[in-house]
Amino acid sequence: MPLEINGLVKRFGSGADAREVVRGIDLKLRPGECFALLGPNGAGKTTTLRCALGLTGASSGSITLCGLPVPEQAREARARVGVVPQLDSLDPDFTCAENLIVFAGYFGIRESEIRPRIPELLAFAGLEGKDKARIQSLSGGMKRRLTLARALVNKPELLILDEPTTGLDPQARHLIWERLRRLTAEGTTILLTTHFMDEAERLANRLAILDAGRILVQGTPREVIAAHIEPQVVEVFGEWDSAGAGAAAWAEAHAATLSKRCEISGETAFCYTDDATALLAHLARQPGLRTLHRPANLEDVFLKLTGRELRD
Amino acid sequence: MTPNHFAPPRLSLRLFAVWRRNFLVWRKLALPSIVGNLADPVIYMLGLGYGLGMLVPEVEGVSYIAFLAGGTLCYSTMNAATFEVLYSGFSRMHVQKTWEAIMNAPIALDDIVAAELVWAASKSCLAGTAILAVIAIFGFTASPLALAAIPVIFLTGLCFAALGLIMTALAPSYDFFMYYFTLFITPMTLMSGVFFPQNQLPDSVRTIADLLPLSHAVSIVRPLLLGQMPQQAGLHLAVLAMVTVLAFWLALALTRRRLLK
Numbered sequence: 001m002p003l004e005i006n007g008l009v010k011r012f013g014s015g016a017d018a019r020e021v022v023r024g025i026d027l028k029l030r031p032g033e034c035f036a037l038l039g040p041n042g043a044g045k046t047t048t049l050r051c052a053l054g055l056t057g058a059s060s061g062s063i064t065l066c067g068l069p070v071p072e073q074a075r076e077a078r079a080r081v082g083v084v085p086q087l088d089s090l091d092p093d094f095t096c097a098e099n100l101i102v103f104a105g106y107f108g109i110r111e112s113e114i115r116p117r118i119p120e121l122l123a124f125a126g127l128e129g130k131d132k133a134r135i136q137s138l139s140g141g142m143k144r145r146l147t148l149a150r151a152l153v154n155k156p157e158l159l160i161l162d163e164p165t166t167g168l169d170p171q172a173r174h175l176i177w178e179r180l181r182r183l184t185a186e187g188t189t190i191l192l193t194t195h196f197m198d199e200a201e202r203l204a205n206r207l208a209i210l211d212a213g214r215i216l217v218q219g220t221p222r223e224v225i226a227a228h229i230e231p232q233v234v235e236v237f238g239e240w241d242s243a244g245a246g247a248a249a250w251a252e253a254h255a256a257t258l259s260k261r262c263e264i265s266g267e268t269a270f271c272y273t274d275d276a277t278a279l280l281a282h283l284a285r286q287p288g289l290r291t292l293h294r295p296a297n298l299e300d301v302f303l304k305l306t307g308r309e310l311r312d
Numbered sequence: 313m314t315p316n317h318f319a320p321p322r323l324s325l326r327l328f329a330v331w332r333r334n335f336l337v338w339r340k341l342a343l344p345s346i347v348g349n350l351a352d353p354v355i356y357m358l359g360l361g362y363g364l365g366m367l368v369p370e371v372e373g374v375s376y377i378a379f380l381a382g383g384t385l386c387y388s389t390m391n392a393a394t395f396e397v398l399y400s401g402f403s404r405m406h407v408q409k410t411w412e413a414i415m416n417a418p419i420a421l422d423d424i425v426a427a428e429l430v431w432a433a434s435k436s437c438l439a440g441t442a443i444l445a446v447i448a449i450f451g452f453t454a455s456p457l458a459l460a461a462i463p464v465i466f467l468t469g470l471c472f473a474a475l476g477l478i479m480t481a482l483a484p485s486y487d488f489f490m491y492y493f494t495l496f497i498t499p500m501t502l503m504s505g506v507f508f509p510q511n512q513l514p515d516s517v518r519t520i521a522d523l524l525p526l527s528h529a530v531s532i533v534r535p536l537l538l539g540q541m542p543q544q545a546g547l548h549l550a551v552l553a554m555v556t557v558l559a560f561w562l563a564l565a566l567t568r569r570r571l572l573k
Contacts, residue, residue, distance in 0.1 A: 012573065053416065055415055055416075055572065056572050056573055057572070075324070075418045075419070075420055076418065078416065078417060078418045079417075079418040081416075083416035085409070085412060085413065085416065087409055087412075088409075089408065089409035089410060089412055089413035090413075091333070091337070091408070091410060091413075092408060093337040093340060093341075094336070094337070098336070102329075102332075102333050102336065103413070103417065105329040105332060105333070106326065106329050106330070106414055106417035106418070106419050107417055107418060108326065108329070108418075151416075154417075
């Protein structure tokens with residue numbers, strides 16, 4: 001079992017100032033799967049990962065990482081895990097190859113052992129021939145890919161990635177996704193956190209949505225969407241009448257009868273329904289309003305469960 | 313289940329991988345580093361030694377510059393160790409997130425802090441040894457006893473690295489270190505007999521001065537350079553070792569509180 005978390009609670013501070021950041025999380029990763037943790041900022045994703053790695057003590061609950069109890073044997077367990085942290089932490093004084101060699105040294109891997117694997121690791125990260133390149137000369141995407149290669153020096157059973165594609169351009173994101181799929185195909189288990197629903201939908205075999213330190217739902221992306229949201233969405237925006245009323249006013253008047261559920265966010269109405277035929281026919285007669293009809297996705301579930309207010 | 317930050321360190325041999333990382337970075341920048349750690353104290357020693365030496369014919373029975381040599385060796389070792397753990401250590405801990413990256417490997421924070429301690433002492437010992445070589449080349453020491461100063465300056469490096477790590481653990485930014493230099497390092501340098509004998513100090517100040525670790529380092533290193541057996545060497549070494557242990561223990565507890573949350 002790559003990772004098993006039972007009843008994890010993490011409090012910061014004590015007494016009246018205590019904040020409970022994680023409030024009873026249960027997770028069980030299956031070997032070879034890709035599992036995504038989704039949640040708004042402050043949901044407890046990173047804290048859960050830090051507890052799992054034994055970098056901070058749990059207030060209560062039990063954690064088993066690669067079959068070893070954490071924090072008691074966290075050091076031994078981490079020898080079998082690779083981590084891509086949220087913030088870049090490559091050594092700016094070293095070249096790409098030196099970064100890999102020095103990091104392998106932290107696992108007790110000798111230079112003579114890691115050096116022959118460097119071309120392969122760099123190629124995996126799409127950094128062929130960059131072994132002598134300085135870190136400052138790399139783009140953000142290249143740095144993240146090198147961090148991924150660095151996380152693989154110990155051939156980990158479990159790879160943990162904290163927001164691996166935040167801040168990357170689409171090309172870099174697609175390359176990382178493709179590499180992560182390759183890793184799971186080769187048997188590596190992956191646990192990742194992300195804000196991007198499309199990322200989770202594409203990569204994850206299973207996922208959990210966290211908010212305020214609790215898991216709200218857990219399952220395969222399809223199961224989660226099917227269980228928690230109507231299959232079709234019609235987004236309505238634009239001008240409703242010449243007096244300047246918009247989609248929100250239209251929704252007040254009509255959405256309740258034409259859709260199962262409607263959420264208004266600013267001047268856009270999100271109408272959720274099992275069958276959009278009547279709704280679309282009605283909207284076709286409202287020339288000022290514009291519509292977008294699409295299948296429901298994970299983001300709709302996420303917003304339904306965690307709300308539309310900003311989290312900072 | 314609040315973790316006890318004052319628990320004794322749990323160390324593994326992996327700390328040498330962290331030491332080696334710092335050494336490899338240093339090796340890339342070795343020349344400016346050595347010049348910086350060597351040139352500044354040597355210029356001060358020669359400038360003050362010859363300049364003031366004209367006015368001060370003899371101090372404690374030797375030329376002023378020969379008197380100054382032992383003090384210079386100790387205070388530049390202190391400076392090298394202090395700068396390493398304060399500025400470079402803070403960069404690795406806070407700015408570059410190097411420690412965070414290392415903690416994802418099978419290395420604990422205790423190993424990292426211990427590696428920083430030993431690394432800073434190694435670097436300062438190297439700087440001190442280079443200064444000692446210059447002192448010998450200029451003929452300010454001729455005794456083979458001077459070689460015995462090398463392990464003492466390593467211990468001096470450990471002691472000030474441990475003290476500096478307390479500051480690093482507390483620092484919100486680089487600016488914070490100015491307090492440490494202004495309020496601790498500079499007055500200590502002036503009170504520890506680096507530039508003039510401590511018997512010039514008023515009695516009340518002398519009492520404080522006797523407690524300062526730099527005083528104890530100077531009390532061993534200066535006689536060694538002058539070819540004399542230091543008096544109460546055991547006591548001085550014990551003070552340096554004790555300060556090292558206690559300061560490291562406190563620094564480790566503060567660093568754990570800062571990073572393991």
